[in-house]
Amino acid sequence: MSDKDLKIVSVETTILDVPLIRPHKFATTTADAQPILLVAVTTAGGVTGYGEGVVPGGPWWGGESVETMKAIVDRYIAPYITGRGVDDITGIMVDLERIVANARFAKAAVDVALHDAWARSLGVPVHTLLGGAFRTGVDVRWALGAAPLEEIVEEVTHKMEQRLNFAFKLKMGALDPVVDTERVVKVVEAFDGKVGFSIDVNARWDRFTALRHVPQLVDGGVELIEQPTPADQLDVLAEINRRVAAPVMADESVQTPHDAYEVATRGAADVIALKTTKCGGLQRSKQVVAVVKAAGLRCHGATSIEGPIGTAASVHFACAEPGIDYGSELFGPQLFAVELLQRPLEYSDGRVHLPQGPGLGVELDMDVVKRLTRD
Structure with missing residues (x-):
């Protein structure tokens, strides 16, 4: 060549x-x-x-x-x-x-x-360009929809019985905070501590709302609090982080290495949601993880609901980067109603497994790609 x-x-x-x-x-x-x-x-x-x-x-x-x-x-x-x-x-x-x-x-x-x-x-494989894989897969947390309690319990139970996921995330921020908090606590209580639940508010609560309801969520059994307040209000995020026992994860607040530095120096979070998408790719993601590791924080392999190409890239990154040490939510392809690959990514035992082969190790089904192409 x-x-x-x-x-x-x-x-x-x-x-x-x-x-x-x-x-x-x-x-x-x-x-x-x-x-x-x-x-x-x-x-x-x-x-x-x-x-x-x-x-x-x-x-x-x-x-x-x-x-x-x-x-x-x-x-x-x-x-x-x-x-x-x-x-x-x-x-x-x-x-x-x-x-x-x-x-x-x-x-x-x-x-x-x-x-x-x-x-x-x-x-x-791509992971070779990143230094080589030291593991063959990462744990995957599943994001639940805004369904009634009975449907969520059924979905969680099915995922666990199929050994696809053993940890789950509940989205918040769209409903009245009181109603939203009661809903989440009921879901957590339904499993009596046998299942790990996190929540993600997508930065939609103000300080007053977050200080009122985040402690209630933690007392109710939520194990991880993701970005309850606006991305640029790091002092507020730090105040919440000091007040609750469960770890706080920053997502919208961290898109660059400098963002990671600011969060770390202010004590605004214990965990960083690392998305290879929001960071600008695999190279810039390595820079963000380096800052997070140096600060003694942890990194979660987060998702932008990527398809199998983006997900495969994040899996290669996570398997080659020890700094991704707080699991992942690389479930994107599981949420798709159509398979884009000739051979799907493998999800089993609560993990997504590193695809094998050159490059990303996946091959697109071009007939499906053509059918889904926007005119």
Whole structure:
């Protein structure tokens, strides 16, 4: 293989709309389908690598959408990186910072596609480019919908009986806080401590509301509190963290290495939700994890409801990065009503397993991709 074989000859983007098995509720919106920007990077040697541009539920979370990502990649990123080598990931991603500010979800899609193409060109898995895998899978926490108590109990019981998941997350923030808190405590009490539950408020409560209800949730048995208050109010998050015994996890508050530094120095969280999407890809994720590890905090492998490409990338990252030491919620493909891969990712024994083979170790079913492509 010569350097010429590694030259990027095309960068193509496709928007997919993938239906979900049930509506997935966030604090401010509900998704019935997950839009995905599929980015394909092809080399002169005929190798194609894929990445996903995915945001959780639309632009409400971080200001990006599949439509904005497509415009950024097509107009500003693709022309700039065409002709460069897929092995020049560090240089490309550094240079992109001078061309496009922020847009971390779009950059993550390109970063992953470059890793996939380079690893496939070398005939090695992506985790090799990250230092090699030291484990073969990670634990997966399942996110529950906003269903009645009986349905949630049935869903949790089914997941446990199938040995798919042993820990669960409940979304909050959309209902009246009093009603929401009572609902969650009833779910937790229904399992009498036999199941681990976390909650995620998606940064929608103010200080007063959080100080009133987070202690009630912890007293009710919730084991992890995720981002109860706005992302930029780190002093408020730190106050909550000091007042409750359960660990507090920062998600919206941490998207860059500096964000991680600020959270750590203020004592605003015990755990960081690490999304390879919101951080801008695998390279930038390593920088965030390094800061978190140096501060003595833990990292949770979080999700933006990625499809199998984005999920596979996060699994490779988690299996090669010891700093992902607080489990994961890489359940995205389990929520999809349609299988995008020729061979699905493996979920069993409460874990998602590292796919084998070159690149990300997964192969898209292009017939399904074509059927789900947005006109």
